Amino acid sequence: MNGGAGGAPAPGRVVLLTTSHRVAAGQLSWPAWRTLHEADRVLCPDPDHPHLPYLREAGVPVELADLTGQELVDATAGGRTVVYLPPSGGAPPAVTDELARLGGSGRVAMPDLELLPGSYDLPGARLLDLVQVMDRIRAECPWSSLRTHEELAKYGIEEMYELVEAIEDGDREAIREELGDVLLQVVFHAAIAEGHPEEPFGIDDVAATLVEKLVHRHPHIYGDEVAETPEQVQANWVRLKGVEKARDSVTDGVPVASPALAQAAKLADRARAAGLPLPAAPAAPAVDDEATLGDHLLAEAAAAQAAGIDPEAALRHAARRYRAAIRAAEADRGAGRFDEDQ
Template identity: 70%
Template structure:
């Protein structure tokens, strides 16, 4: 005579990313929910509940104990717990104790992701955190575009320093600091200004740059072709000139940038346009530096980066003269 072993059933902990719209669950998640004997959720305000009920899934608002769930699955049934991400530690601890006792025939325990974060999903967290900081922080709530401008410059320079130092940990952090400046300014712009200017949000900022990138890459998103970086640059400059309707190749070059970078940028515009413009002559160090910057640009050297590298070597020499080890 043989004795059938009773089915053990399943306990499914269903997770879902809060960065994905509620109701957008995977097909395995919907299949499991629709065939489960019991579906439970401890949070009556869980954002998934309206969509589950609309789909005909009956959800019990309860925080089940481990013993209760194990008993409910004893006949081979499936019980699904719609998790909130924070309130299931007592349940999982209880299940671990029962399993570890060695005296229980445990149902299968499964963690089922109902949705996954898409690339860039953590940017939504940044936007949400910035909203709260802007609303609740006494310092951040009073900042203006003008007051933050200097921090944008500082963070950009720190990013360049991390790149030139080859420090990837520092690079990741500095990229975050630069990104914060973008989100901060967009959050301020969302409120409009005292002059009645139309407000815009971080979504408007993203939409603008997406549209620009698509328009300026017809070889990627359109019918044009570009086989070399030089051809891509020609596309970019031609499209940009049409968009901006500029009268001069110097239009759009910020004159407030560091002098060597400004000189190199002007030289680059002249060279790209195929113009023959003699360098102005005059007495003084400025004209000598201008000639050096143009020469560097022609040779493919960033004069600002070259000067920074030399300055770092000078800093190390100073520290050595002082009896200190050279800085990293």
């Protein structure tokens, strides 16, 4: 500690005890509790600080005092240790700025200044902030408060496409931003769902359902099954999802609203994996690499546009006919239930 000038009592120590509002009140680290119990004074300017009831219950006397930086320094005279518990929103800049100014002046015998984190954010803690912000926006914003699942659906599709573009570009900053935009859609939809008059659910319900699904589909981690290769993991996933969904056709679970090209490819993949004869389709030119296929598809799209035909709609209609043909093949084979890869 710094000695006082002219024989003045040596100042002691100011401990700035910070806490996270994302951690339940009363949950403090052992160094924080020890420092609180050993301190000569514990000061807090916020009478509504969430930790105060727990400190009093633990026998830690807290003085409600809105002190300046100089007054905090003076309170340490005689070698005292003073713990300052900032308001729950953080230490007032005026206090910390004054302590910095006093320390830099060289004219004040400063106490030791210590920043002691009393609680730390757990991984994922910022998601709590996101939910809180979304709840307020949903309640107070004239636009957001009126949105419905149906109105937001198109934005979810757009955000996923933008994320895919960022991934393909290898733009790390854009990936982080687009992931946030996708997450916004999840939180927004969950906030809307909470207001449903008959079947409400919230973000915690969404997360709980996902956790249950992930645990159930990873029995090699949370159960007794063994899966030592990616192929074994995938086989477990396919089998367990098939049992969960109990789907009657390999075409079930392929979204009709998905992009037509992705839908057609998925239907063909499902039919091939189930060992069904692929429905007859027009002969396609042989392609052996991605670039050739891309050029072919681009040429087909350009030709369709020139003929006044919407290529997306045309392929979507063909995919629906394809779906019907697969189901007919299943019926002919007397198929019961099928597993699928997704």
